[in-house]
Amino acid sequence: MSITREDVLAAARRIEGRIRRTPLLAPAPQDGMWLKCEFLQHCGVFKTRGAFNRQLAASETGELGAAGIVVASGGNAGLAHAYAAGRLGIRATVFVPQAAPEVKVARIRRYGAEVVRGGAEYAEAYEAAVAFADSSGASLVHAYDQAEIAAGAGTIAEEIMEDEPSIDTIVVAVGGGGLYAGIAASALGRVRVVAVEPERIPTLHNAMAADQPVDVSVSGVAADSLGARRIGGLAFAAQKAEKPISVLVTDDEIVQARQELWTEYRIASEFGAATAYAALLSGRYAPAAGERVAVVVCGANTDPTTLS
Template sequence: MWLKCEFLQHCGVFKTRGAFNRQLAGMETGEIGDAGVVVASGGNAGLAQAFSARELGIRATVFVPQTAPEVKVERIRAYGAHVRRVGSEYAEAYQAAVVFGEQSGAAFAHAYDQFEVAAGAGTVAEEVLEDEPSIDTIIVAVGGGGLYAGVAASTLGRARVVAVEPERCPTLRSAMEAGRPVDVAVSGVASDSLGARRLGDLAFAAQEKEPPASVLVTDEQILQARLMLWSEYRVPSETGAAAAYAALLSGRYVPDDDERVAVIVCGANTDPSTLV
């Protein structure tokens, strides 16, 4: 087993890859002007867009739900973005961000369901297979599906993808069963980062191309995996990022004896006092 340590990425999360990709593309086409970019986020996408905007000299406005962790909101502000709190979950912040973009002229940066964002996230898998070409399987946590979509596109024909979701917000599993993206109830310990109400269209298209191994894990299994990542490896994973490892630790996904597995630990924006 290998751990892909995206918690060491700028902003402590994989989303910085897609944020830079989105903003650089918008600057090249002239889509991003004086109004900058706007994004709705449970926290991590806002961090990434705010950081990228600061580095590129762009204005950033970030809409977050009231439930967004304060540790993330404070860091978004520290990067110089303007933060607006709207609603109790991501979907409400999303609608407010769309309206703001239409009224202000700010370019909309989607947290996960946008080509440039998903393509940027897919570079995670490119690095995994470049570093260790013998990897058979990449295990990834799924919320809205941006990381999954990018990884699935990158690994097509080269490695298997295991898509792991909390039982209490299974956007991918529900979409696969319904044959289309559908709304799901959002709750649980990982809802701040994996709490999208509906799977993105890019992720749905990716699973149609090559269905992943779909795995659901409980809140208890996620918390146990998070504690194990810290106690055994000193990896300060946030709850959502521990979901991928939870699939292995809980036995919900059991690799073959000779299967070589990479687990993406996709973020570490967490309160460190909760790791003990």
């Protein structure tokens, strides 16, 4: 199971006019760093791209019925699918774990989706969503490990390279790996990819070491958005096609990066979205002299009162 750049380009055509082309800012061009401001996307998260691509594709193939779609989510995928479904006139049911932040759950409901809480973490919510799809006839959409979802996310890399063709490296956070898989498909043979994960949820890192997806424990400050128990098949296939530079960062480094994004750039990033920037700020990824790096800041669904 894998996706190609052609899948990404098809997604770009399908979702054109429905998503925002987010800016690529150069707050420190002298240092060779750009920020891809995907936190400005509809719903404040990159997942809106894949949500539109998946739902539009399902509509094209006749897959959707009266029960609409069902998705399990720690919060962000639920937001994106609820938003897209509302715009497309599709019924949406979202299963979230008990720990899903209330700020995200409330917004999912405001977009018109039905929310069902259950399970301690994403994997348990996913099992409940699968059972619901089987019993109701709703079309199951995956939070990250589905071709249309990852291809939609990959359009971010297309925009980066169109806006700044000199970019050498794209730095991206990894949870279940849909964003990484899409960006890797777009970037294959063109730019390198740095895949950054919390030390406490190393799904891709451990899979690369074991040469197969393996379960990891889920904990830490970024667990609500990067809290997959194992890497998805699309992401695992992507690292087989071309190895990324795999980087792990600590919770303290993620917290510091999130605060730095706010203090220096007034970006109210969620912890998962600050994970990519943490790799640079901490020095765990040190660009070579002259290397031009784009950091994807992929979400802003956070409580701003926790920033100072």
